[in-house]
Amino acid sequence: MKVIIYSAKDFEMPYLERANNKKHQLTFVSEALNSKTAIKAVGYDAVSIFSRDEATIITLDKLKDFGIKYIALRSAGYDNVNLITAKRLNIKVANAPNYSPFAIAEHAVSLLLALNRKLMESNRRAEHFNFDLNHLIGYDLNNKTVGIIGTGRIGSIMAKIMHGFGCNLLGVDIKKNKELEDTYGLTYVSMKTLCEQADIISIHVPLNGDTHYLINEALIEKMKKGVTIINTARGAVINTEDIIKGLENETIGALGIDVYENEHYLFFKDHSNEILKDEYIIKLNAMPNVLIAGHHAFLTEEALTNIAEIMIYNIDCWNENKDTENELTQTSNEATTT
Ligand code: NAI
Secondary structure, eight states: OEEEETTOOTTTHHHHHHHHTTSSEEEEOOSOOSTTGGGGGTTOSEEEEOTTOOBOHHHHHHHHHTTOOEEEESSSOOTTBOHHHHHHTTOEEEOOTTSOHHHHHHHHHHHHHHHHTTHHHHHHHHHTTOOOOTTOOOOOOTTOEEEEEOOSHHHHHHHHHHHHTTOEEEEEOSSOOHHHHHHHOOEEOOHHHHHHHOSEEEEOOOOSTTTTTOBOHHHHTTSOTTEEEEEOSOGGGBOHHHHHHHHHTTSEEEEEESOOTTHHHHTTSOOTTSOOOOHHHHHHHHOTTEEEOOSOTTOSHHHHHHHHHHHHHHHHHHHTTOOOTTBOOGGGGTTOOO
16 A cells, blocks of 8 residues: 655654555655645555644545545544544544553653652753752652543553552543542542642543533632643643643642644744744743643654554555454544544
8 A cells, every 4th residue: 555654753764664564655754734735645545644734624625536545643642633524535544542551641740750849940950060959849749639631541541650659549531440440549520529629630531522621711710729730632622821821820830741732833843943923832931830842752662663553554454455443433533623
């Protein structure tokens, strides 16, 4: 099969080539998929995309006209694909679920620890041989209450890790995970209760019509003063403007994000020589209690290997006219946002 890989990054190419083992003809392009770059897919059978690519109605219409039959995601999240349109056009879409929930959950924990123990500030000081300890006080995680929003693959690993730290666990999900309740003492509560009681909130729900701006001013007002919020899911699950207000009025004590509402034009590129006009990211960047990572929670050896293998497996199945269990239907996400 001829596959065009959009948003291809140097670091992932060796993993994809290895998983492919010369079975399919892979072409790597650095541009993201959108309505303008869709033209590059002429002559291919399948496109492979990542989280910043946009498979919107107009883009999918073009892909269909260009003869594309399959879309293989190199991500678990698929909020960037309009599945209803893909189904109407008979374009099959498959994601790469469960490639390494550990990579993402461990990244969430590293954001939490770096913020709580003020490691960025400590390292900045050490660079100047300043080993003063003032203003570096953190808090023990032991006995703190952690609220996990979304207790699926990643959220459940997060819950288990935080249980290991001796934390009390609260959860919000539309489906309960019995193992977390029975073995790890997680209690499912309402969003309101989670926000009122959690010292730390970690977000692991997909972005869809129900979760868009799930964390907003009304809920932030209910949160414990000084709460730490970690978001490794998708940027628009939190309302960035409201979260900035919460940081400014000190309701939120610390924020760690691997994803950002307006990341599509910003992340995965070097903007260090530009004057950015995005006021949110400028404000967040200026706050000492905010830690921003550029969507690299998935960047581990194991995750990259698995993403590549799952993607090639999906292509293999389609090439042999077989279904893949990773295929997404419109009911996978009825409230898709794009
Ligand atoms: P998952 O599907 O295993 O878990 C998601 C959980 O959220 C499920 O238990 C589901 O029932 C729950 N949920 C869905 N809608 C909800 C709602 N309205 N309210 C409450 N709970 C709801 O997904 P997984 O693998 O844990 O991934 C979660 C998200 O993490 C992905 O959708 C993706 O956006 C993000 N992600 C981010 C990565 C990164 O590099 N930063 C990498 C991989 C995933």
